[in-house]
Amino acid sequence: MQFTRRHTLKFAGISCAATALAGALRAEGAPPAASAGTALPFALTTPMHVSQAALRVRDLDPMIDYYRSVLGLNEVARNARGVTLGAGTVPLLDLVHKPTADYESPTSAGLFHIAYLMPTRKDLARWLVHAALRQVPLTGFADHNVSEAVYLNDPEGNGIEVYSDRPKDTWVWSGSVVKMGTEPLDVDDLVTLTDTKKSDYEAAPSGMRIGHIHLRVGEIATARAFYEEAVGLKPTQDARSDASFLSSGGYHHHLAVNTWNSRGAKERNATETGLDWFSLAIQNPTDLEAQKTRLRAAGYVLVEMENKVVEAIDPWGTRLRLVPV
Numbered sequence: 334m335q336f337t338r339r340h341t342l343k344f345a346g347i348s349c350a351a352t353a354l355a356g357a358l359r360a361e362g363a364p365p366a367a368s369a370g371t372a373l374p375f376a377l378t379t380p381m382h383v384s385q386a387a388l389r390v391r392d393l394d395p396m397i398d399y400y401r402s403v404l405g406l407n408e409v410a411r412n413a414r415g416v417t418l419g420a421g422t423v424p425l426l427d428l429v430h431k432p433t434a435d436y437e438s439p440t441s442a443g444l445f446h447i448a449y450l451m452p453t454r455k456d457l458a459r460w461l462v463h464a465a466l467r468q469v470p471l472t473g474f475a476d477h478n479v480s481e482a483v484y485l486n487d488p489e490g491n492g493i494e495v496y497s498d499r500p501k502d503t504w505v506w507s508g509s510v511v512k513m514g515t516e517p518l519d520v521d522d523l524v525t526l527t528d529t530k531k532s533d534y535e536a537a538p539s540g541m542r543i544g545h546i547h548l549r550v551g552e553i554a555t556a557r558a559f560y561e562e563a564v565g566l567k568p569t570q571d572a573r574s575d576a577s578f579l580s581s582g583g584y585h586h587h588l589a590v591n592t593w594n595s596r597g598a599k600e601r602n603a604t605e606t607g608l609d610w611f612s613l614a615i616q617n618p619t620d621l622e623a624q625k626t627r628l629r630a631a632g633y634v635l636v637e638m639e640n641k642v643v644e645a646i647d648p649w650g651t652r653l654r655l656v657p658v
Contacts, residue, residue: 374450375501376544379582380616381566383543384656386447387427387609388491390415391434399488400426403469404449404495405460405537420537425449429609436490437607442549442598442649444608445591446484446492449537450544457481457497458526463534474518479504479511479585481518489606496544504585511569511585513578546611547589551598551649553577556590559647563627564613564655565620587613601650610644610652621657 376382390396397416400406406418406426415430426447437443451457461483464471473484482496505512527533550556557577560566566579569586575593578586592598601607615621621643628635628645636644643655 372452373540373542374452374498374544376450376498376584376587377542379580379584379587380620381581381587381613382584383546383587384612384614385424385427386543386546386611387429388444388489389429389431389434389606389609390489391432391436391606392489393428393430393432395488396428400428402467403464403485404493405463405534407536420541421539423539423542425541425543427609431604431606434604434606435602437602437605439490439549440594440598441605441607442551442595442601443651444491445547445549445589446494447543447611448482448494448496448545448547450542451495451497452538452540454481454497454523455526456538456541457483457495458523459532459534460495461520462524462527462529463532466532474520476514476516476518478514478516481523483518491607492547494547498544498585501583509567509569510571513570513585543611545587545589547591548608548651549595549598550590550592550647551595553590553592555648558631559633560588560590563624563631563633564645564653565624565627598649600648603650608651610654612642612654612656614656614658616658618657621655624655 388396393415397408397418400418406420408416409419409422409424410417415428417424417427419425451460464483464485469485471483471485475482475484478499480496480498482494485493485495487493548556553574553576557568560579561568561577566581566588568577569580570578576589576591579588580586615624625635625643633645638644638654641657645653645655647653
């Protein structure tokens, strides 16, 4: 079988490359137009980085099956509230069972996508062949200059990005702004890194992590006041009225926020499906104390949890946990 971009799109249920790119453009908001080791990607070595996320889900077992079969996550823990899935023994995603929940509207504030970062480009290629041969529905492909990405949605409509970073010494910076575009992904070149006749992707690579979180918000300035000024993430793109990309330690972005479908959105309904919470791991205890001071000074309520974890709530009711490393 010739495994080309055309075949990948066909297996993914996408009619043409233009449709694939359009899906990626919608996912990132650009204008229309097996691991060799266990070293963690650069995104996980910065002073702050994304650690875990939790989704409120209606149908627990089908969601578990999806994340197992599509991403290769395995069960790390289970309790009366739901299941924790991860890569090896590392927890990444909590599925909180809410069987009577209504589905969250895509125009409300909440999750845009959770982005799973593959340790290497070869891991991304292996996963893409796995997804294509299983005919997993995909919604977009893109080369973002700093990374290569594939987009899809889980059975309850939660956005997913699976990506690998290009070497950070190839990223193009102009001061504090990094070049991030949305261009066609060269699938043909990507899949030369692996066997296209069969899948050898049986489980998530041990180094796979959540690289970034992308949120829907009601207003960009308000989001930046919380995530930039109070939490301490730094912008990596020029100021925009419809989106902002923020990071720690020179990564291209650990967090993105947009108003593309949610401009003017009010507080989220905590009884609906969607993002329950996500966490940022904080390397330096001094940074965590400074965050707590800034958040309290700005009037945000903090909840002290076990193991020195602090939870704050953003202006739309999305819960952020600050976790000391």
